Amino acid sequence: VTGANNQSIGDARLEMTRVGPQITAFTLGGSLGGATRVTGQILSDQGRPYMMIQTTDGGALLRFADLYANMVGGRLTLTQTLTDPSARTSDGVLFIQDFRLRGDPMFERLFGATAAIDTTAGERPGRVVEQTSIERLRVAFARGSGITEVREGSMRNAQLGITFEGRIDFRRNRLDLKGTAIPAFALNNLLARLPILGVFLGGPDGGLLG
Numbered sequence: 001v002t003g004a005n006n007q008s009i010g011d012a013r014l015e016m017t018r019v020g021p022q023i024t025a026f027t028l029g030g031s032l033g034g035a036t037r038v039t040g041q042i043l044s045d046q047g048r049p050y051m052m053i054q055t056t057d058g059g060a061l062l063r064f065a066d067l068y069a070n071m072v073g074g075r076l077t078l079t080q081t082l083t084d085p086s087a088r089t090s091d092g093v094l095f096i097q098d099f100r101l102r103g104d105p106m107f108e109r110l111f112g113a114t115a116a117i118d119t120t121a122g123e124r125p126g127r128v129v130e131q132t133s134i135e136r137l138r139v140a141f142a143r144g145s146g147i148t149e150v151r152e153g154s155m156r157n158a159q160l161g162i163t164f165e166g167r168i169d170f171r172r173n174r175l176d177l178k179g180t181a182i183p184a185f186a187l188n189n190l191l192a193r194l195p196i197l198g199v200f201l202g203g204p205d206g207g208l209l210g
Contacts, residue, residue, distance in 0.1 A: 003063075008032075012029070013027070015027040027040065032055060040052065051078075059071035070103050074100075075097045076095070095138050096138075097136050104132070111134065111159060112132065113132045114131060115131075135157050137153075139153045162180065163179050166178055
């Protein structure tokens with residue numbers, strides 16, 4: 001199966017059952033770029049069904065879906081509730097760990113960038129690129145009709161942590177987010193100096209984010 005940005009899923013297997021507009025069964029399997037697996041299934045939490053999609057190359061999956069083209073690698077887990085079709089929104093969480101961003105000036109300014117040798121398939125061997133390393137991204141969201149509400153978003157690396165919220169209007173191609181940024185060393189230092197929390201969250205010799 002060929003997607004956007006020259007990405008494909010080999011040995012793709014997709015099984016889905018609908019009862020009216022409601023998805024009642026879903027299984028996804030395949031390989032991204034020949035080696036990385038992508039899987040999907042429906043699970044249940046206290047009788048509430050939700051869909052889970054996982055891969056160890058989140059960047060490739062996002063490029064395949066034409067959602068974001070500047071991420072490399074990353075362990076991705078996406079969960080989303082399967083609610084009654086009459087419900088106005090569906091809740092979900094996107095969680096990605098240990099990935100790199102390339103060619104995105106906004107994130108380079110926020111989180112910093114370092115030079116690295118590009119090993120991405122299809123690129124010129126030995127090419128030096130600027131990249132930003134991110135430890136984790138977590139976004140809790142609610143999807144509606146053409147609009148995704150970002151309720152709790154956070155992103156961090158060794159230098160900086162940010163939190164954000166807002167909405168994404170896909171109908172108008174509009175992004176409206178607001179947030180707060182704090183240097184990771186400052187947050188660690190603040191928590192370590194609190195008389196009670198400092199003992200459990202880092203103390204004088206450690207840190208919550210480090």
